[in-house]
Amino acid sequence: MMPAAALEPAEHAWAPPHALLLVCLSLLVLVLWCISLATGYAPLDLAQALSDIANGNKTLGALVLVELRLPRALLGCFVGFSLGITGAGMQGLLRNPLAEPGIIGVSGAAAFGAVAIFYFGLAGAFALALPLGGIAGAAAATVLLYGLAGRGAGTMTLILAGVAINSFAAALTALALNLSPNPYAVTEIVFWLLGSLADRSLPYVWLVLPLMLLGWGLLILSGPALDALTLGEDTAQSLGFDLARLRLQLVAGTALAVGSAVAVTGTIAFVGLVMPHLLRPLVAHRPGRLLLVSGLGGAALTLAADIGVRILPIRPELKLGVVTAIIGAPFLFGLIYRLREEA
Amino acid sequence: MTTTRVLGFLVFAAGALLLTNPSLGAGDPAPTPRRVVSLNLCADELVLRLAQPQNVASVTWLSRDRRNSNVAEIAAGIPINHGRAEEIIALKPDLVIAGAYGAPATVAMLKRAGIPLHVLGVPNSLTDVRNQIKEIADLVGEHDRGEAVIGDMDRSLAAVVLPAASARPRAAVLNPNGMTMAKGTLLDDIMTRAGLTNVAAELAIDKYGQVPLETIVTEDPDVLILSASRDGPPALATDILRHPVLTALAGRTRLVVLPGRLWNCGGPAVVEAIERLRRVAAEAGGAEAPR
Numbered sequence: 212m213m214p215a216a217a218l219e220p221a222e223h224a225w226a227p228p229h230a231l232l233l234v235c236l237s238l239l240v241l242v243l244w245c246i247s248l249a250t251g252y253a254p255l256d257l258a259q260a261l262s263d264i265a266n267g268n269k270t271l272g273a274l275v276l277v278e279l280r281l282p283r284a285l286l287g288c289f290v291g292f293s294l295g296i297t298g299a300g301m302q303g304l305l306r307n308p309l310a311e312p313g314i315i316g317v318s319g320a321a322a323f324g325a326v327a328i329f330y331f332g333l334a335g336a337f338a339l340a341l342p343l344g345g346i347a348g349a350a351a352a353t354v355l356l357y358g359l360a361g362r363g364a365g366t367m368t369l370i371l372a373g374v375a376i377n378s379f380a381a382a383l384t385a386l387a388l389n390l391s392p393n394p395y396a397v398t399e400i401v402f403w404l405l406g407s408l409a410d411r412s413l414p415y416v417w418l419v420l421p422l423m424l425l426g427w428g429l430l431i432l433s434g435p436a437l438d439a440l441t442l443g444e445d446t447a448q449s450l451g452f453d454l455a456r457l458r459l460q461l462v463a464g465t466a467l468a469v470g471s472a473v474a475v476t477g478t479i480a481f482v483g484l485v486m487p488h489l490l491r492p493l494v495a496h497r498p499g500r501l502l503l504v505s506g507l508g509g510a511a512l513t514l515a516a517d518i519g520v521r522i523l524p525i526r527p528e529l530k531l532g533v534v535t536a537i538i539g540a541p542f543l544f545g546l547i548y549r550l551r552e553e554a
Numbered sequence: 555m556t557t558t559r560v561l562g563f564l565v566f567a568a569g570a571l572l573l574t575n576p577s578l579g580a581g582d583p584a585p586t587p588r589r590v591v592s593l594n595l596c597a598d599e600l601v602l603r604l605a606q607p608q609n610v611a612s613v614t615w616l617s618r619d620r621r622n623s624n625v626a627e628i629a630a631g632i633p634i635n636h637g638r639a640e641e642i643i644a645l646k647p648d649l650v651i652a653g654a655y656g657a658p659a660t661v662a663m664l665k666r667a668g669i670p671l672h673v674l675g676v677p678n679s680l681t682d683v684r685n686q687i688k689e690i691a692d693l694v695g696e697h698d699r700g701e702a703v704i705g706d707m708d709r710s711l712a713a714v715v716l717p718a719a720s721a722r723p724r725a726a727v728l729n730p731n732g733m734t735m736a737k738g739t740l741l742d743d744i745m746t747r748a749g750l751t752n753v754a755a756e757l758a759i760d761k762y763g764q765v766p767l768e769t770i771v772t773e774d775p776d777v778l779i780l781s782a783s784r785d786g787p788p789a790l791a792t793d794i795l796r797h798p799v800l801t802a803l804a805g806r807t808r809l810v811v812l813p814g815r816l817w818n819c820g821g822p823a824v825v826e827a828i829e830r831l832r833r834v835a836a837e838a839g840g841a842e843a844p845r
Binding site for chain 2: 251252253254255269271274275278279280329330331332334335391392393395396398399402409410412413414526527528
């Protein structure tokens with residue numbers, strides 16, 4: 212199990228130089244971001260569209276690129292990063308390999324928060340209301356989860372708490388959508404439970420980006436404390452880390468990053484589970500270093516999945532959560548199997 | 555002239571007889587239903603426009619919503635239902651008019667209960683609209699009123715001047731959820747009669763279909779019909795009608811908001827839809843830059 216493995220962070224396995232890893236992952240994200248811009252439903256001369264934008268010509272190509280493809284690629288990047296980094300952060304905080312915003316109900320609660328704001332017209336009151344609703348939902352779930360399955364509690368307690376929060380949040384979301392005065396709302400539960408980047412717009416990106424940045428910052432700053440925590444709580448404290456502050460910082464960072472992400476794209480599960488696990492060996496099992504790396508991995512996975520839904524010949528396009536679940540669910544089965552072996 | 559008068563008198567007398575003694579109607583081949591219930595917004599409008607108000611037992615709650623209904627004023631004085639079998643049976647209807655796709659469980663239940671049921675189809679053209687008006691008028695025993703409504707429609711339509719065949723601006727429809735309307739739909743017929751060319755014909759869509767915004771934008775239509783009111787309560791489905799890319803199209807594409815109540819149902823409101831789009835077509839056709 213992970214705490215056991217993390218207690219011996221000595222070079223028990225080869226890991227690439229950290230800077231090299233970061234550069235490679237960043238390049239991967241950049242390449243996928245460019246592919247995402249080039250992928251779409253309309254034939255588009257990318258070079259022509261770029262030169263139109265540079266010259267300020269409002270051609271159709273320029274419009275499609277700026278107003279439709281750019282927000283999609285940016286959101287894929289930012290939302291994926293948020294999910295990856297919070298997955299790593301929660302796994303470090305709860306010292307549990309199954310902690311992930313989607314599985315343990317943080318994303319679900321964020322979706323409920325956003326739904327409650329959006330469908331009852333509060334999003335029109337002031338622009339930040341929508342992401343703040345998501346953040347409030349995510350924060351409530353994270354605090355509740357920590358109360359139910361906090362430090363050192365078994366995997367079983369964590370998962371049960373997650374199941375409870377998830378089903379409660381999904382029920383409340385369904386209720387809110389049913390009560391909405393708009394007849395289309397009921398069918399939109401699919402978006403909130405499975406997530407999508409289709410037809411999102413740039414104002415949404417600028418709305419959530421500062422909040423996400425704040426969340427990422429809080430999470431990355433908690434890196435050294437997370438590393439120390441692998442040596443046990445007492446040792447971490449004796450090294451001078453304030454654990455209460457660390458918890459607050461991680462909960463706030465998670466709520467900010469996941470809450471604002473879910474508020475604009477719905478719940479996209481498994482990204483925060485898959486990426487930390489795939490990348491953990493590459494950072495020599497150091498949870499502090501894993502944060503940034505896992506964020507980049509999450510961005511790459513989300514961008515790739517979003518390119519996938521547009522390339523697959525299924526119309527209307529699949530929801531993003533369908534693709535990430537197809538990739539992520541077998542992963543979860545594998546993890547559960549390994550946990551059982553070790554038990 | 556005299557024959558119609560005599561006939562009119564006979565109908566009136568028969569009606570009066572039926573009113574005083576309903577049991578007499580049992581032998582009549584087509585007795586006028588006295589307790590008509592509608593289960594569908596489109597049927598609501600036809601029933602409320604055509605039947606005598608005292609013969610309408612109930613219409614759907616949707617018909618009182620000004621945003622979606624053309625007959626909200628009339629509906630305000632009629633009891634409403636929510637399409638549930640129990641409430642419908644309790645009304646003891648002698649005719650229930652349902653939509654082709656709505657409330658299937660209720661419709662099945664009413665069939666089992668032996669309640670006279672008429673299913674109103676989906677109108678796909680102006681001809682269908684005329685037929686539906688006749689159909690419902692005959693059912694509620696108001697044949698003449700049906701003819702009068704159709705006559706009014708035809709007179710208004712005759713006043714719509716059709717454009718020269720050369721200037722037919724290209725138009726696309728954007729509905730909530732990115733749905734568009736192609737050949738074989740009422741809205742397509744409305745657009746054609748207003749002098750517009752529906753670009754959905756180029757998209758290989760049969761009747762209705764979901765299209766990505768990207769496709770709508772790159773089709774570069776002269777007119778974009780946002781065929782639902784954009785200022786309803788919020789939903790993602792209607793959020794798409796406020797996407798910034800649509801505002802950015804200003805200058806090359808004319809945006810027209812055409813409320814769904816004007817073209818969703820087969821009723822006289824389709825004339826207003828044609829008139830509105832005709833004005834848009836004239837503006838777009840006149841202002842169109844050479845291609």
